[in-house]
Amino acid sequence: MKERVRKQILDFKPYTPGLTLEDIREEYGVERVIKLASNENPLGVSPVVQKVLGQKAAEVFRYPQNHSPRLAAALAERLGVEPDMVVVGNGSDEIIDMLYRVVAEPGRDNVVCYEHSFSMYRMCAKLCGVEYREIPREHGLGLPMEHLARAADEHTALVFLTSPDNPTGLAATADEIAKLSRALPEGALLVVDGAYAEFAEPQDIYEAAPRLAELDNLVLLRTFSKAYGLAGMRLGYGIMPAWLASYLRRARIPFTVNLPAEAAGLAALEDEVFLSETLRVVCEGRDYLGRELAALGCEVTPSQANFLMFRPPSDATVFFEGMLRRGIIVRHLKSFGLPDHIRVNMGTESENRAFVSACRELL
Template sequence: MSSQRVRPEILDFKPYVPGLSEEEIKERYGLKQVVKLASNENPLGASPLAREAVARAAGRMFRYPQNHSPRLAAAIAKAMGIAEAHIVAGNGSDEVIDLLFRVLAQPGKDNVVCYEHCFSMYGLTARLCGVEYREVPRGEDYRLPLESLAEAVDANTKMVFVTSPDNPTGLAAKAEELQVLSGVLPEGALLVVDEAYMDFSWPPEEYSMLAFVPELKNVAVLRTFSKAYGLAGLRLGYGALPLWLAEHVRRARPPFTVNLLAEEAALAVLEDDAFYSETLSVVFKGRELFLKRLPELGCQAWPSQANFVMFRPPYPADQVCEELLKRGVIVRHLKSFGLPENIRVSVGAQAENEAFLKALEEILHG
């Protein structure tokens, strides 16, 4: 039997299930145009400088990129104010997550700790690697349970994951709170702070742990180019890791996982201050609009430090999502996060935000 030829972890493995694409929605509902506010993508699209850089580099796509992306690591380090030796780029921050498991956690012996209703890649990667995955309940009103995380670790805990700002709630932990958590972890446990949405926090210096990576030695920070930098389709992220860990991760990673075009796009977008600033301006305005209008429409909305807002409509969330789809608006029903009463809506361009609010008002009060 084929089931006897694969590892037991694979037999009941449930893969990551992304939301429907624009093309799938158009075909299913007979729509010519849709507004996609489900995947937390950049509301402005891609940086003009990044597009130009990809076009210039397209003729070199037959060449291998430089291994370990040293130019990109240097540019990230300069932009983020941290030494280059701490930076490990990857094929999305998902690759860095996978590498951390492979380098640090022994299958069948070690465990990692996270909280419930969070980004699924931590649990999926743990199961795929044969590592025990422990979830702790969130605090009241989905508060990040930092104290409970500390209580859940033991001598075999290799990593503790905190997403801040959190997906899907948008809540964030203060840097001083995370420093306390790092200080009470047992020796051998690494605090991994996933800062995929940190660009949208305010003020970021109160929340980001990036500057503390060299000092604390047991903290790693993950970042991505998919959100504020608009490169989701090119799959690029990085880890800011303690020096002892960065060296081992670089040795263990497969060669050439950051492709040549992604690297050129990232180098360009790091220089595109106008695009980055406009992205933040659009997100902050749209987020403020959602947090004002959603309660006016009878929804409960949670404060957010990310480029999305989580809300609970007065009617069943699955029905509201379905009605929005019929009107060509894609949002994320949070059933897959274990929150079937809630919806996550990404901040889009002004016209997209208004289309979503108009459709939602028709559904709830039409």
């Protein structure tokens, strides 16, 4: 029966999630664990969202409204686009998967991305039988904007750009995104994964949504997991040309976004106070950690996200394991192909100070 399994699955390597609090408590015997590895919201969940989720608990026996039209309309109003340009998904990962299934022809088309990037792009390509072209980054791990355009050809279905980038935190401006979009061959879609878009400053320089009206091959991906603190709800969305959004809605399985998730998304958009406080805490924490890490001899990459990537002056594996023994989870970027680098997301003020204290001990 194993012969019935598609050849792409036989040697498929699944996504490897980060370590959990339970993993570290059990392995290292520490009571207090600080998780700074998964780029989650340092403030947790909005109190407004928590209240709404409690109110919706009694309604979960009902099916949700397919395609989440209320949330799509609210997002469209927020971003200044038409509602039929917004596709809400079970995390932005679902939108990535759907784009492959809708526009990439197996055995003919290719997708283009760059090294040391989010593994989901490569995984979806393999699952769908589509060629995955990975190009080198610029010197210093910069975003290879011009090289992305040159790597695309008449069979390129999707070109992926993550901005702000994971794991570096570097970001492309809206002007740079528009230039890349116009440089691509006809028929190629530029997909800008903006999971960390809310953290880029100033927004008027980095926000590409206003360019959607002039660029007919641009797709923007966003998530509620980071700035809105809803990682566990699995809620994301894509903003794209209306014709493409129509095909995605047509081809998807029904009810992928559950009723509590949609309610949480609507509530999160209304809680401006929580979002503003999140951005303040992240911005201040980013500045503080950047200064402290640099003072300890680390090579810190400037970031527009809610995390920092750095290269410690000593062995990164030893640093990573030393942090775990102290009950602090950071991300060793070995899985990104960067074994000499560490990624740490901003926590609360006390968590950030505990991290810096542990760094001083280790370095």
